[in-house]
Amino acid sequence: MFDEAFRRLLVRIAPPAAVRAAEAAPGVPPLWAEIRESGFLDALLPESAGGASLTLAEFHPLALACGEATLPAPFAETAVARLLLHMRGAAAPADAAILLAPPSAILPLAAHATHALIPGPANGTRHWSLIPVSLTGQDPFHCGGGSIDLSAPALFQVPADGEDLLVIAAALAAARMAGSMARLLAMTMEHANSRQQFGRPLAKFQAIQHQLAQMAEQLVSATTASGIGLSGSGFHPLRSAVAKCRTSEAAHDVTAIAHAVHGAMGATADYDLQLHIRRLKQLQLAFGGTDHWARQIGNARIAAPEGTSADFIRTHLHAGTPA
C-alpha cells in the first residue's frame, strides 16, 4: 500500500537525529531530495499529469505519517500545493518545498520551505501568490517555524476560486498533529511497560492504565476528526474546523498525559518525546486554534438553527464522500 511504503521511507530518512539536525540548521533538509525522487509529492495529481490520483481520504495516512515522523519538511503542504496549482493551470518549480501561508500565529515548517503560497496580493482573497520564502521571525518552539516576508515578489498569481488557504492549512496541520499523537502514545506505552517503580512496571498501576486509556481515547478522536478534515472531493471550511478544533483540543490532554507518565525525563532535550511535544504545541497555535474553529462551527449552526444537531452534523460535519 501507498501509505506503508511512505511510512517506511520516512522511518529511513527522518530518524530523530535527522530531525535534530534540521532544527540546528534551518533550510531545506537533505532528506527533501529523497522525498522528491520518491514521487510521493505527486500523489494527489491526476494520473494524466503523472500523479497517483489519490483522494483526500487516501492521502490522510500520508499526512498522518508526517506527524508520526516529525518530518522536518512540508511534504503534505507541497503535495497539496502542487494539486491546487495544477487545478489552476500553473506549476511550481520542480524542487520547491512549498508552505501554505495564510495568516497564522506561527508558520510551522517555514524554515524548511523554499516557497510559500499566500493569499493576495495585498491580502486580497480572490488570488493566491507563490513567493520565495524569506524568514523574518523566530520560532519560540525551535522546530523550524517562524514568519515570512509577505512582500517578496511573486513568481506568479493564480485565482483562489473561492478556496481559503487557511482552511487547507488547518486540515493538514490537524492530520500532522494526529499522527504525532499516535507516536506519542506509542512512546508513552513503551515507557510505561519498561520503567519500573515500586518493583513493577508503571503499566501495572491502575492510575497509569486509566491515563493511557484516556490518551488512546483522545488519539482515536483526533485521528477521526483529522480524517473528517481530509475527506470528500475537496477541502471544506466546516470539515477543517472539526479537524483543527478537535485535534488542538485533544493535544492538551495527550501532551499532559505523555509528560505525566514519563516523569521528568520526558521534559529533557535528550529524550525524543520533546520532538513531538514541541511540535504539537506549536501546531495548536498555528492556523487558528480551538476557539477560532469552534466559533466557525458555532456561527454556522446559529445561522442554520433548523433541524437537530444530529441533522446539522450529518449535513455539514461528516466525512464527505469523494465525488
Added chain:
Amino acid sequence: MALADLLESFAPATIPAKAEALRPAIKAFLAQHLASRPPHQRARTWTAWDADFSRALAAKGWVGLTLPQRYGGGGQDAFARFVLIEELLAAGAPIAAHWIGDRQSGPLLLKFGSEAQRKRFIPAICRSEAFFCIGMSEPGAGSDLASVRTRAERTATGWRLNGSKIWTTYAHKADWMIALVRTSGSSDDRQRGLSQILVDLKSPGITIRPITLLTGDSDFSEVHFDAVDLPEDALVGTEGEGWAQVNAELAFERSGPERIYSSLILLDLWTHHLAATDAPALGRFLARLATLRAMSVSITARLAEGQSPIVEAALLKDLGTELEQAIPREIADAVSANPNTPPDPELLQTLAFLMQLSPVFSLRGGTREILRGMIARGMGLR
C-alpha cells in the same frame, strides 16, 4: 490489540444509501407523534416508558429492525438500526419500553436461545407485546458482576430461583427478565458457573420495588426472588456460559448513538437561546459530537461485518458520556452567567433534569473506571 489495529477499527465508514433511505419516513412519523411533547420530557428519550409509542413504532416495523424476518423482524443491517436510533434519540422519542428487548434481549435470544425460545419471544419483541429487562447488578455485585449470588437450582420440573437484583431498568413495568444467575459453584468461582435465565415477572414469589431517583423518576427497580419456580426451558443458551454470553451483548450496549446523544435535546434547545458569545462553546460541542458520530458509524460497520468490537465500544462510550456530561455542565455556566437575564423556563427545566441525571451517564452500562480498565487491557497494559 496493537494501537494500529485500534485505529484501523475506527477507519472511516459511510452509512449506505439503503439505510439512509429510511430516514425521511422515520422523521415524518416522529414529527407526527412527538409534536406535543415538551423538551424536558423529550430529554428523557430512552429512559422514558411509553408502551403505546413502542407499539406504534412496532406497527411501522421499527422494533427489531435487525432481527430476521422469519421471526417477525425487519431483516435489516446494523446501519439501518443506527439511522433509526439516531432519529429516535435526536427527536427525544420515549423508547424505554421496547429498548432492552430491541437492543439486547432479541439479539441475545437469536444468538443463544433455543428455536422454541426464538419463536416465542422474538416475534413478541418485534410487535412490542413483550417488554424485557436485564437482571445484572445485585445489592452485593455492581461493577464486580462476576460476584453475583442470585442462584437458580435444578428441581424436578425446572429451576428454583432465590436472590435479588438491583438497578434493573424498568423491571416494575417489564414482562420478562433475562437474569445472570449462579447455577453452580459459589461466588468464589467468579465467572464460572453463571448462566442466563428467563424469568416471567408475573411468577409467584417475585417482589419488585421501584427505586425513586433524585430527579423524582423511577427508571430502576429492586427485584427479590423468593423460591420462584421456573420451567426447564427458562435457561438461555448453555448452562455455565452466562458470562461469555453477557459479554457478547456488551458491544451492542456500548457502541450506539445512545452513548453520545443523551444531552442532544438540551443542546438543541440551548441553540435557540444562546448569546453570540456562546458560539465557540457550541462549536466545540458540535466538533466533539461530529467526531463521536463518525466513530460510532465506524463501529457500526464493524458490527455489520459480524465483528464484536468490545474494546472500541468501551472507548466510544467513555468519550461519549464525557461529552453528554459536559453539555449540561457548560450550559449551566452559560445560562447562569448573567443574573439579569434568567433562562427560558423550558430551558431551565430541561437543564435541571440533565444536571441531576447526567452523573448516571458514566455509571449505567459500565462505569468510567471499568471501561478504562477494559481499554487498558485491550491495549495490552495489564
